[in-house]
Amino acid sequence: MEISWLQAIILGLFACLASMPGLGGTSIGNYTLGRPLIGGLVCGVVLGDVTTGILVGCAMQVVYIALVTPGGTVSADVRAVSYIGIPLAMVALSSYGLSAGSSEGAALATSFGTMVGTLGTVLFYGTATINLVWQHVGWKAVEKRQYKKLYLVDMGLPWISHLICSFIPTMIMCKLGANVVEVIKTALPMDGIAMKTLFTVGALLPCVGIAILLKQIVKGAADFIPFLFGFVLAASMGINLVSATVVAGMFAILIYRIKMLSARKPELAGIADDDEEEI
Amino acid sequence: MEKKLSKKALSKSFHNWYYGHLTCFSQEHMQTFGYLCAMLPLVEELYKDEDEKAKAMNTYTAFFNTEPQLGTVIVGMTAGLEEARANGADDVDDETINSLRAGLMGPVAGIGDSLIVGTVIPILLGIAMGMSTGGSPLGAIFYIIVWNLFAYFGMKFLYFKGYHLGGKAVDFLIGAQGEALRDAVSTLGGIVIGAVAATWVSVQTSLKLLNDAGEPYLVLQDKLNEVFPGLLTAVFIIVCWFLMAKKKLSPIKVMLILVVVAFVGVLVGFFNPGLAY
Numbered sequence: 001m002e003i004s005w006l007q008a009i010i011l012g013l014f015a016c017l018a019s020m021p022g023l024g025g026t027s028i029g030n031y032t033l034g035r036p037l038i039g040g041l042v043c044g045v046v047l048g049d050v051t052t053g054i055l056v057g058c059a060m061q062v063v064y065i066a067l068v069t070p071g072g073t074v075s076a077d078v079r080a081v082s083y084i085g086i087p088l089a090m091v092a093l094s095s096y097g098l099s100a101g102s103s104e105g106a107a108l109a110t111s112f113g114t115m116v117g118t119l120g121t122v123l124f125y126g127t128a129t130i131n132l133v134w135q136h137v138g139w140k141a142v143e144k145r146q147y148k149k150l151y152l153v154d155m156g157l158p159w160i161s162h163l164i165c166s167f168i169p170t171m172i173m174c175k176l177g178a179n180v181v182e183v184i185k186t187a188l189p190m191d192g193i194a195m196k197t198l199f200t201v202g203a204l205l206p207c208v209g210i211a212i213l214l215k216q217i218v219k220g221a222a223d224f225i226p227f228l229f230g231f232v233l234a235a236s237m238g239i240n241l242v243s244a245t246v247v248a249g250m251f252a253i254l255i256y257r258i259k260m261l262s263a264r265k266p267e268l269a270g271i272a273d274d275d276e277e278e279i
Numbered sequence: 280m281e282k283k284l285s286k287k288a289l290s291k292s293f294h295n296w297y298y299g300h301l302t303c304f305s306q307e308h309m310q311t312f313g314y315l316c317a318m319l320p321l322v323e324e325l326y327k328d329e330d331e332k333a334k335a336m337n338t339y340t341a342f343f344n345t346e347p348q349l350g351t352v353i354v355g356m357t358a359g360l361e362e363a364r365a366n367g368a369d370d371v372d373d374e375t376i377n378s379l380r381a382g383l384m385g386p387v388a389g390i391g392d393s394l395i396v397g398t399v400i401p402i403l404l405g406i407a408m409g410m411s412t413g414g415s416p417l418g419a420i421f422y423i424i425v426w427n428l429f430a431y432f433g434m435k436f437l438y439f440k441g442y443h444l445g446g447k448a449v450d451f452l453i454g455a456q457g458e459a460l461r462d463a464v465s466t467l468g469g470i471v472i473g474a475v476a477a478t479w480v481s482v483q484t485s486l487k488l489l490n491d492a493g494e495p496y497l498v499l500q501d502k503l504n505e506v507f508p509g510l511l512t513a514v515f516i517i518v519c520w521f522l523m524a525k526k527k528l529s530p531i532k533v534m535l536i537l538v539v540v541a542f543v544g545v546l547v548g549f550f551n552p553g554l555a556y
Binding site: 259 | 298299308313407409411431462471517520522523545552
């Protein structure tokens with residue numbers, strides 16, 4: 001599979017929109033276009049193989065299912081994962097002759113994407129640093145009371161940061177990636193230790209993604225029970241995700257009702273006490 | 280005559296925030312410029328005098344950062360406060376507005392990160408991945424539509440709730456009802472994430488013990504699955520959780536540890552992806 005200049009340019013534009021802090025805004029950019037599943041759809045459409053794109057996107061999505069960026073610290077860059085990692089993984093899969101639907105294919109995609117995503121944090125810090133220049137322009141405008149300029153500073157000038165840190169790196173990496181994949185392929189045979197490790201890492205990495213999410217929810221040992229309950233629903237009982245969500249929704253309603261009852265209890269008790277005093 | 284913000288100005292302010300809250304992000308000022316752009320249409324409508332305009336805009340040059348979706352409620356509240364200030368309310372000044380902003384951005388970020396980024400988005404993605412099994416674009420399209428409708432109308436709702444109700448708008452979030460809702464949603468999230476993990480993550484060992492005739496008499500993977508289907512996957516996830524939550528390691532360090540684990544595992548024959556040309 002070859003990536004043409006035109007395809008590389010389109011992917012570069014999507015990288016500008018999708019990054020955190022991206023020019024699509026966070027709702028459409030980061031949280032929609034930046035998610036690997038959606039990136040998979042976009043890359044699939046651009047490269048002409050939607051099925052492979054979606055499969056690769058799904059595999060990577062698990063690793064980044066909870067990409068929380070508290071206080072602007074990132075452990076991976078979504079533009080790199082979705083618009084450099086996914087296209088390169090697609091090229092690698094076709095070059096190795098692996099199906100994206102197989103577990104080996106998913107493992108290869110995951111380790112490729114994660115590697116690129118981690119290196120991509122450089123792009124995140126690069127964009128944020130260049131934006132400091134525009135913000136300096138912004139403060140000058142506030143001082144001089146030229147408030148209309150703020151729109152240019154907030155929504156216009158950052159395009160230059162993205163041209164440097166999103167568009168050009170993505171375009172170049174996508175264009176040259178196919179050659180790099182070929183080099184890796186000749187240097188590292190598939191049955192060697194290095195490739196076996198790479199594939200194994202690919203299978204292990206999604207555990208980190210799930211664990212990041214669990215960190216948000218689990219405070220004590222008892223909080224593991226809902227997680228394990230969901231795990232059992234799918235692993236032991238073979239219930240699919242949509243159905244599992246319905247079951248989970250049932251429990252959520254029960255908990256909400258119970259909590260609301262116990263929250264209202266002191267209120268009701270208080271009213272009862274007042275009544276007694278009046279008597 | 281009492282000044283009243285027009286629907287048009289409020290709508291412009293909301294859209295500036297909806298789109299621009301993080302477009303010019305830097306580690307130093309984060310959402311400050313997005314906030315300035317959100318307040319500008321309101322300030323321009325409320326004040327005709329240049330000095331008054333400058334005074335109002337200067338209020339919002341203070342640092343601001345929160346979870347942007349849920350944080351919309353704060354922007355709405357300050358819109359209401361600015362309107363009150365323009366009408367000469369004595370108890371609204373720079374300090375009240377900025378202490379409100381500074382006081383709320385922390386708690387709202389905490390709730391927003393766990394509720395939206397940690398629960399709503401993963402649940403939607405979990406369902407979407409389920410629908411996209413086998414490479415169908417259906418799940419991705421489902422996510423694009425549902426998330427964006429939810430985000431746009433949710434943020435709009437929060438903005439106008441904040442504007443109309445002021446301080447009362449956040450009672451819902453930090454009161455008993457909000458707490459009950461958070462508990463319910465986090466349980467929902469926990470169950471769905473469990474199902475996502477079991478469906479999409481698969482850690483398997485290739486360790487086999489052979490008898491004299493070369494027949495395997497112990498296939499570890501099968502034995503483990505007899506105890507609890509997907510046991511190895513669950514154990515790896517819980518170990519990763521332990522390293523990050525209890526040992527305070529960063530995700531990147533945990534990933535590096537997994538690389539070492541994978542390498543050693545491949546060497547001793549615990550892991551073997553079974554590759555061949």
